[in-house]
Amino acid sequence: MVTWIDIDAMAARIPDGTRLAVPADYSGVAMAATRALIARGARGLRLVTVPTSGMQADLLVGAGAVAEIETAGVTLGEHGLAPRFSAAAKAGRVDIRDATCPAIHAGLQAAEKGVPFMPLRGLIGSDLLAVRSDWHIIGNPFAGGALETGDDPIVLLPAIRPDVALFHARWADRSGNVWIGRRRELATMAHAAATTLVTVEERYDGDLLADETMAAGTLPALYVGAVAVAERGAWPLALPGAYAADDGEIARYAAAARTEPGFADYLAGTPRRAA
Amino acid sequence: MNRFAPTELLIAALARQVRGLGHVAVGNASPIPGAAALLARALSGDAMVVSILGSQRHNPYTDGGRELFDCAGQGRLDAFFLGGGEIDGQANVNLVAVGERQAPQARFPGSFGSAYLYFVVPKVILFREEHSRRVLVPRVAFVSAPGCSAKGIHRTGGPAALVTGRCVFAFDRARGRFRLDSIHPGHDRAEIEAETGFEFDCLPEPAATEPPSDAELALIRGRVAGELAETYPRFAARTWNRAA
Structure with a gap:
């Protein structure tokens, strides 16, 4: 049975050194949980971006939480290069395992099949x-x-076998079935990882597997270790189909994170939960 | 005052590169190629399938991030647009870094899908607005994706053209060289030679890049701007003063 916990308890389930798979900005990024992870002082994470990342990876790298990152790309998109990722790369502070998008998908597919x-x-x-x-x-x-x-x-x-896959979705039902819609890479990540932690906008009232329409877009609870409610939990990134990115906030981050003191000020001055 | 902005010329020039194709995809951080693909789709009477990475509405895939690559591997994708931190005269592309590997001088975002798509998409259109010796180099510092492959390497695709803010180059895969095909209005051959770090071939009289027609401009500023704003709100606002 899936347990429902709060996001601080979720951050505690991602110990230092975890090989942690996270989705691209278009899939539902668990930003509230990421801030909780930084608040608990996580260290030595081995990040796998599926297949790319943006502000989430930049925040974690800037906060010193990341030892290694396997990625096909880290960028803030319309807001330019990821400043803390670039700075860490130039200083040689993070082990960057450069990949290409389909290589990450394929490595996860190997893991979900149980082949090497x-x-x-x-x-x-x-x-x-x-x-x-x-x-x-x-x-x-x-x-x-x-x-x-x-x-x-x-x-x-x-094969890429993450210890934990972490993402944000719209709904999970009482049993811990998670609705991911067409974002099937979230299912691939979850199948490949030893366990999956999910934050959701809200609890779904009903059984997601009982309704064929919803079941087609549902990740069954058998892959899910724990679920936490985090309203606007992808903020300031978008949750496709639910809300758009907070462009002003990402711009504020992109400007602040150009320097290390600016990044520290940003972390100190940003609420843990979405406004 | 010009009838069109330089950005609109680039959109029209890129759209011409994919005219008549069935399935065109656009990758990360590519608003101008995105607009070009949407323009080409509009001009095709919506016969063209277009996928814009990051878009909900202009993206047909339902099987996750892998589907684009699986499509490409099977030969279902006809064209893809690709940028580059550095591009050299053999059409090698660097999206990783410049300088020593452990402590690079410049770190780019990463290779994205290039190291795969460059091999299996029949027509890869390289696009980089900045046309300078910093970008167009004699030899890239890191090969994210090679322009040409040795015989015996599975390669059903590769570079077809390079469009910059100054001109259009065609790529000759057999010779492994670019050829200057057309020059954008307001630029000239001497300037292009001065700003290009690699050698290239040249037609005796390279054409002027065809400007967007009135019909193309109307589509770009209307339908295309509206469609693009979903994925690139800042670009659309900056270029056409348009909200998402």
């Missing part, structure tokens, strides 16, 4: 292979050549 790796086209000739010693090239065994020297080389990516 997944092949992916492309990549050969990219310097990503030089910086990712965990990615390997083999010959396609179905093309007739030898594994080491085959005529059709293809890259194998290791």
Whole structure:
């Protein structure tokens, strides 16, 4: 049975050193839980962005919570480069495991199938292979050549098995079934992770799996460890279908986070919960 | 006063690159390519399928972030727009960093889907508004995605063109070189040579980039601006004084 907890208890379920999968800005980012994680002084997180991130990763990196980040990109989008991520990269403070979007999706897909790796086209000739010693090239065994020297080389990516997947969604029902709509990468993340923590706008009155219309967009509770209610829990980012991004707040962050003192002032002056 | 803004010329020029195609996708932080794809769709009588990353309304996928890439891997995606922190004369693209790996001078956001899509999308249109020696370099510091591949590497796609704030280059995959195809109004060949860090071929008389027609301008400022504002509210507000 899924437990309903508050967001501080949720942050406590993400211990230092957790390999933590988080979604891209368009999928429902658990920003209230992220602020709780920073407030509890999290350290040494191994972030996996699925497949990219923005303000969430920048906040966590700026707060010193991140040891390693596997990502296809970190950017504030219309608000420019992610300033704390860029500064940490230049100072060599964070281990950046550069990837490409479909490699992250494929690694999670391997994990959800319980297989050790997944092949992916492309990549050969990219310097990503030089910086990712965990990615390997083999010959396609179905093309007739030898594994080491085959005529059709293809890259194998290791399964990505996060300890925790964390995201924000609109509804969860009493049993902990979570409605994710068409954001199916949230299901992939949850299938791949050992457990999933979800913040939601509100509790759904009813059984999400009892209604075919809702069930098609529902992540079943069997993947979910705990749920917390966080109204406007993606703020200042958008929750697609529910509310838009708070553009002014993201602009305020982008300006403040250009410097380390500005970032510290921003953290100190930002309410934990959405206005 | 000009009939159109430079941004509107770029939108029309990029839209021409994907004219007649069936399925066109736009990636991260790409408002001008996004507008171009939406313009091309409008001009196709909505026959073209367009997906704008981050959009709810202009995005047909229902199977999560993987679906775009799975479509591309099967050959279902005809064109994609790609930017670059650095781009070199062999159409190699760098979206990662400049300088030493452990402590780079500049860190870009990351490779996004480039290291995959560049291989499997038949027509990748490179776009970077800044046309300078800082961006168009002799050799990229990090190859996020290579412009050309050796024989025997699975490659069903690659770069077709590079559009900048000054001109349009076509890419010759067999020769691995860009060719200056057309120059935007207000720019000239000498300036382009001075601002480009790599060697390129040139037609004896490169054309002037075709300006947007009145019909295209009306679509750009009306329907396209409105559709784009959902995903790029700041860009739409800045360019057309338009709210989402």
